[in-house]
Amino acid sequence: MEMAGAILALIGSVIFLLSALGLLRMPDLYNRIQTGTKATTLGTLVLLIGMSLYHPDWAPKLVILMLFILLTNPVSSHVVARAAHYIHQKMTDRTVADALENDEFIEEEIV
Amino acid sequence: MKIKAAVISVVLGLLFWLGLNTSLENEVLIIGAAVVVLTAVFAVSNPVLKDLKLGPKALAAMIAWLFVFLVELIKSNIDVMFRVISPRVRINPAIVEVKTALKSPAGRMALANSITLTPGTLTVDLVDDKLFIHWIDASSTDVEEATKAIAAKFEKYLEVFLG
Numbered sequence A: 001m002e003m004a005g006a007i008l009a010l011i012g013s014v015i016f017l018l019s020a021l022g023l024l025r026m027p028d029l030y031n032r033i034q035t036g037t038k039a040t041t042l043g044t045l046v047l048l049i050g051m052s053l054y055h056p057d058w059a060p061k062l063v064i065l066m067l068f069i070l071l072t073n074p075v076s077s078h079v080v081a082r083a084a085h086y087i088h089q090k091m092t093d094r095t096v097a098d099a100l101e102n103d104e105f106i107e108e109e110i111v
Numbered sequence B: 001m002k003i004k005a006a007v008i009s010v011v012l013g014l015l016f017w018l019g020l021n022t023s024l025e026n027e028v029l030i031i032g033a034a035v036v037v038l039t040a041v042f043a044v045s046n047p048v049l050k051d052l053k054l055g056p057k058a059l060a061a062m063i064a065w066l067f068v069f070l071v072e073l074i075k076s077n078i079d080v081m082f083r084v085i086s087p088r089v090r091i092n093p094a095i096v097e098v099k100t101a102l103k104s105p106a107g108r109m110a111l112a113n114s115i116t117l118t119p120g121t122l123t124v125d126l127v128d129d130k131l132f133i134h135w136i137d138a139s140s141t142d143v144e145e146a147t148k149a150i151a152a153k154f155e156k157y158l159e160v161f162l163g
Helices: A002-025 A029-036 A039-054 A056-086 A105-110 B002-021 B026-043 B047-051 B056-085 B105-117 B143-162
Strands: B094-099 B121-127 B130-135
Touching (some): A002 A029, A002 A039, A029 B121, A056 B105, B002 B026, B056 B105, B056 B143, B094 B143, B105 B143
16 A cells, blocks of 8 residues: 555656656747646646555545645636736747637737 | 525535544534535525536536546646657647537536646637637647537536536
8 A cells, every 4th residue: 555655656756757847848838837737737636646545544635635736726827828828928939820819809808 | 596506515515624624523513514504605606506407417427527537637648748758849839719518607617627627728718608728739720620629528528517
């Protein structure tokens, strides 16, 4: 049981490492959000599942932590991306299309 | 309608309280029940609770959605990780438009959040029934094809329990 918990915690840390690497390698803000904030969701989940195997009496609290992360993580990354698009944060040259570019939706909503 | 919302929030609140305390002593239960009922009084007007449908069919859809969502989460995480470690970062990003068939605000919120939580897709904006999504590997910028690739798999189940 403890062994399985330790292995899961290690896998979680590796996921964190890779998403940190993604933060360095991605060319613009939107792609960095993709790796930097969201790849960490799975990392956190795996790490917490590993911890709950290691300390079974912590499990209920860890489950609540997981729920908290699943509910708040998408909201924060969405708001960062939306704000960035509103102030016309530049997208990388490799971007194929921007469906929002000609829409004045965001401006209208805020004004 | 209000009674259903109150019951849902009391049950969820009590589960949360018990999970935090991990004990069944009388004092803990009484304080918890009082706080939970008080919270439920404030929460009955919450639109998420109003739109939520109950029943065996809705419950089955909810479990199926959770399962599909977890599988998607793991699959796309591995996909994004391989993109990160490949020698020349393999991306083909675009903001695409997706149209949703969901009517209720809570359903749209749940769809936008499921899309954002799976790496590789990120909801940038939500206007009426249009979702603008930053897609790390845009295979198509066409509205219908993008809808099929990103939203359809979650929509199928969300439709049943959130409309």
